[in-house]
Amino acid sequence: MHKALKTSEPYRIMTSNPALTSGASAPSIPSSAKRKGRLTPWFFAAPGLTLLLLFLVLPFLLALVLSFTDQRLVTNEEIGTHFVGLRNYIRLFDDDSFWAALRNNFFFVVIVTPIQSALALLLALLVNQKLAGARIFRTIYFMPVATTMAVVAVVWSLLYAPDQGVINRLVGVLSFGMVGPQDWLRNPTLVMPAVMLLSIWQGVGFQMLVFLAGLQSIPLDLYEAAKLDGATARQQFLYVTLPMLKNTTIFVLITTTIYAFQLFTQVQIIANSGTPAPVDSFRTMVMLMVQEGFSNGKIGYASAISVVFFLIVLAISLVQRLLLKEERAV
Amino acid sequence: MSAVPFQPSLGRSKMIARVLQYALHIALVLFFLFPLVFMFVSAFKGDELQLLKDMGSMMAFVPHGDVSGKNFASVFSSSSFRQAFFNSTFTVSITVILGILVNSMLAYALARFRFRGRTLILTAIIALIIIPFEAIAVPLLMLVNELPWFSGTRGWLDSYQVQIIPFVAHAFSIYLFYQFFIALPKDLEEAAMMDGASRLRIYWSIVMPLSKPVIATVAVLQFLSRWGDLLWPVMVVRGDNYATLPLAMQTFFGQYPRHWGEVMAFAAMATLPTLSLFIVFQRWFVRSAISSGVKG
Numbered sequence: 025m026h027k028a029l030k031t032s033e034p035y036r037i038m039t040s041n042p043a044l045t046s047g048a049s050a051p052s053i054p055s056s057a058k059r060k061g062r063l064t065p066w067f068f069a070a071p072g073l074t075l076l077l078l079f080l081v082l083p084f085l086l087a088l089v090l091s092f093t094d095q096r097l098v099t100n101e102e103i104g105t106h107f108v109g110l111r112n113y114i115r116l117f118d119d120d121s122f123w124a125a126l127r128n129n130f131f132f133v134v135i136v137t138p139i140q141s142a143l144a145l146l147l148a149l150l151v152n153q154k155l156a157g158a159r160i161f162r163t164i165y166f167m168p169v170a171t172t173m174a175v176v177a178v179v180w181s182l183l184y185a186p187d188q189g190v191i192n193r194l195v196g197v198l199s200f201g202m203v204g205p206q207d208w209l210r211n212p213t214l215v216m217p218a219v220m221l222l223s224i225w226q227g228v229g230f231q232m233l234v235f236l237a238g239l240q241s242i243p244l245d246l247y248e249a250a251k252l253d254g255a256t257a258r259q260q261f262l263y264v265t266l267p268m269l270k271n272t273t274i275f276v277l278i279t280t281t282i283y284a285f286q287l288f289t290q291v292q293i294i295a296n297s298g299t300p301a302p303v304d305s306f307r308t309m310v311m312l313m314v315q316e317g318f319s320n321g322k323i324g325y326a327s328a329i330s331v332v333f334f335l336i337v338l339a340i341s342l343v344q345r346l347l348l349k350e351e352r353a354v
Numbered sequence: 355m356s357a358v359p360f361q362p363s364l365g366r367s368k369m370i371a372r373v374l375q376y377a378l379h380i381a382l383v384l385f386f387l388f389p390l391v392f393m394f395v396s397a398f399k400g401d402e403l404q405l406l407k408d409m410g411s412m413m414a415f416v417p418h419g420d421v422s423g424k425n426f427a428s429v430f431s432s433s434s435f436r437q438a439f440f441n442s443t444f445t446v447s448i449t450v451i452l453g454i455l456v457n458s459m460l461a462y463a464l465a466r467f468r469f470r471g472r473t474l475i476l477t478a479i480i481a482l483i484i485i486p487f488e489a490i491a492v493p494l495l496m497l498v499n500e501l502p503w504f505s506g507t508r509g510w511l512d513s514y515q516v517q518i519i520p521f522v523a524h525a526f527s528i529y530l531f532y533q534f535f536i537a538l539p540k541d542l543e544e545a546a547m548m549d550g551a552s553r554l555r556i557y558w559s560i561v562m563p564l565s566k567p568v569i570a571t572v573a574v575l576q577f578l579s580r581w582g583d584l585l586w587p588v589m590v591v592r593g594d595n596y597a598t599l600p601l602a603m604q605t606f607f608g609q610y611p612r613h614w615g616e617v618m619a620f621a622a623m624a625t626l627p628t629l630s631l632f633i634v635f636q637r638w639f640v641r642s643a644i645s646s647g648v649k650g
Contacts, residue, residue, distance in 0.1 A: 064553050065467035072460030073475070075523030076482065079494065084485055086493035097496060147382070153375060161379050163636060164386050170632035170639065171390070172582045174600035175621045178607045179393045182614055188410040190392060225389065233640055286488050289584045289600070296608040310488045310585065317492035318589045326492040334489035341484055 087334070090327040097321035105324075112328035122329070124304035125312040131216055132223075132308070133284040140224045141276050144231030145269075151232070152239050162236075166229035173226060177293035180222040184208035209294055212305035219290050219306060227283065231276045238272030239265070271348060278344040282337055286310060309333050390625075391415050397619040400424040405615055425619035429606075434594045435620060438602030445517040445598060446580045450573050452522045457572065458565065460523075461531030462557050466543075476532070482525040488585065494520060495589050516590045517598065521580060527572045534568040535561065567641075574635070574642035581628060599624045 091112055095105045116122050151162040168176065183190045186207040195203050208218040242265065250260045288310040294300050295311070307315075309329060317326025392414055399405040400420035408414045429435050463469075464476050498510040498520065510516035538561065546556050562569070587601035597605065606620050632639050 062469070065463040065469045065472075068459040068463035068467075068553075068557070069475070072456045072523045072528060075456065075519070076479070076525065079497075079520040079523065080482055080485065080490065080525065083490035083494040083497055086497065087490060090493055090496070095496070097499065150375065150378060150382075155372070155375060155379075157379075161383065163633070164383055166640070167390065167629065167632070168386060170578075170628050171625045172600060172603075172628060174582065174584050174603045175393075175625050176389070178603060178617060178621050179389050181607075182396070182409075182618070183389060183392065185406075185409060188406065190388075190409050190414050193410050225386070229386075282486070286486060288488070289582070292584060292588065293604055293607065296604050298608070298610075298612070313488070313492060314585065314589060318495060323492060323496050330489045330492050334485065337486055337489070338484065 087327045087330045090324050091331045093324045095323040095327070097317070097323050108324070112325050115325065116328050116332065121304055121307070121312060122309075125307050125309045128216060128306060129285055129287065129308050132220060132287055133281050135217075136220050136224060136284055137277060137280045139220075140228050140280055141231060141273070143224065144228050144276065145235050145273075147228065147232040148235035148239055149265075152236060162232075165232055168226045169229040171226070173289040174293055176222060176226045177290045180218075180225075181209060181294060181297050184218055186210070209297055210299060210301050212301045215294065215301040215306045219287075219294065223287070223290055227280075231280065234276055235269070235272060238269050242268045274344060274347050278340060281340050285333065285336055285340075288314070388415065393618050393625070394622050396615060397425050397622040398422065399615055402613060402615050425613075425615040426623065429616050429619045429623065434597070434602050434606065435623065437594055438597050438599045439623075441514075441517075441596055442581060442598040445514055446577055448514075449518050449521050449580055450576045452518070453524055453527060453576050454569055454572060456522050457524055457527040458531045458562065458569070459557070461528050461535055462561060464528075465532050465535035479525050479528050479532075483529060485525075491585060491589065498590065511590050512592055512596050514596060517586065517596070521576075524572075524576065527576065530568055530572055531565070534565055538564060570635075570638045571642045574638050578628075578642075 092107055092109060093105050094108050094111075099105065147165050151158045151165070186192070187205050189205070189208075191208065192205040196205070206214055208214050246264050246268070247260055250264050255263065287308045291306050291308055291311050292314075294306060295303065300306070310333070313326045313329040313333065316322045316329065395415055395417050396405050398417050398421050399408070400422040404419045408416075460479075464472060464479075498516050500508065501510050502508050503510060503513070503515065542560050542564075543556050546560055551559075581598075582600060583598075584600040584604065587598050588604075591597050591601055594602065594605075603620060603624055607617055
């Protein structure tokens with residue numbers, strides 16, 4: 025992960041000295057009380073280490089172990105918990121709901137990641153212009169990020185109201201009456217696009233800032249030189265801005281993809297909106313995991329979903345590493 | 355394209371470009387503001403039928419007719435909102451404060467001491483950043499269900515501690531603190547050590563006061579992710595007593611008969627604190643958002 029930091033410009037703000045690999049961090053002062061000194065670092069480290077081990081490392085290992093058992097949330101003393109081998113995984117791959125959830129996640133990723141990233145780049149380019157009011161525009165575009173997702177999903181589910189809803193009216197006007205009113209949250213083909221729109225609305229301001237930081241780290245002399253060579257604004261964008269933003273773009277694409285796989289709050293709220301679309305048309309992996317593990321108490325089965333989920337996130341992160349490594353090798 | 359210096363006499367094409375940019379901005383402002391305006395305006399509409407009727411026209415964005423604070427008053431007088439507001443504020447602020455202490459202490463140990471296992475711990479913490487909470491939520495649920503508490507009871511479900519303690523230590527925050535600490539000059543600390551100051555005193559009186567930027571970043575990041583979390587409350591909280599705002603929002607939203615004016619008032623009141631914090635501390639939010647990107 026830290027290798028990505030060194031190559032990507034936006035993190036300059038935070039990482040003024042990413043000297044992770046240097047071990048030169050010991051105090052240069054000789055300690056007189058050596059024995060006492062030996063325990064001091066552990067005094068500082070112990071609370072954090074204990075909590076990390078108990079609430080991050082242990083549950084992570086538990087997920088791996090439990091996914092091979094029939095562990096339930098409420099343990100039954102008589103039946104007990106057994107090692108069941110790959111049964112959970114085999115069931116998972118036979119489970120239509122799991123494939124539906126995976127498909128929903130992938131559908132979301134394939135649409136949202138490119139659109140959200142492109143829109144974020146456009147917003148960053150716009151607010152980076154020396155234009156009166158650019159700061160105010162930036163504030164407004166970031167405002168949805170500072171709102172709570174559960175609230176956003178509730179507000180949008182009223183906007184999506186069937187018949188006389190705001191979105192229906194808007195779609196009607198924009199399509200010159202060609203598209204009639206839709207029941208966005210109950211229609212199995214429309215519910216995911218509806219979730220996508222509100223997710224982009226809420227999240228794009230965040231990636232805009234990442235792109236903005238990337239844009240501002242491009243040396244201005246590059247543009248000067250390009251201008252001297254007679255490059256038009258379009259050429260400057262294509263041959264200076266875009267190549268210089270390569271790492272930022274990879275980073276934005278990867279993080280947006282990972283966020284997309286974590287999709288939960290929006291669909292959970294919609295599931296509670298009364299009479300939503302059939303659940304398999306919008307349930308995501310995380311939501312399925314919560315329902316199997318918490319509502320149905322099938323910890324072993326839900327752990328198998330967790331493991332698959334983690335492997336997907338891990339694979340995406342490895343792709344990011346690979347892409348950035350390649351970049352540095354050139 | 356980027357950073358064109360302002361020139362007093364704009365060419366014709368530049369004028370057109372500028373007008374186009376403003377036009378684009380106006381369209382975008384409308385897109386980003388209309389749900390928020392809609393939420394606030396609807397919250398003030400006392401007449402539910404009128405609120406629903408307005409949705410088919412621009413009147414959805416205009417406060418008119420029975421404009422009153424009635425919805426706010428009735429949401430506020432119901433106990434669930436006030437309780438949830440307190441629960442959110444309480445659990446999130448305790449998590450953030452404890453998190454700053456615990457994570458910075460661990461980072462300080464890693465940045466300023468040489469001890470056995472230091473490199474291993476550092477590498478492990480960086481590796482842990484990649485584990486998303488979603489991947490450990492289910493086994494964590496089982497774990498906290500078995501943990502004892504001081505009152506002698508077993509199981510942390512339906513409590514404050516279950517929404518605080520698992521989130522105090524945070525690998526990415528430790529990493530941010532570590533990065534900041536190794537970049538700090540050591541002169542002051544060395545001088546203090548010469549004067550016989552203890553390590554704890556150096557950490558508390560020299561290092562932490564110098565670390566305000568990273569403290570702010572970590573605080574904002576933790577605040578945003580904890581304040582908005584719905585996944586964990588859905589799993590560990592039943593009823594209103596320990597529900598935080600997102601969970602209370604879900605419950606209130608799911609109640610029938612649904613009164614949209616009140617739902618919007620609830621939404622507006624749940625949004626206002628984060629939105630106003632953002633406007634006041636915008637600089638910190640922006641900085642945190644950028645550095646949080648690293649998490650991936």
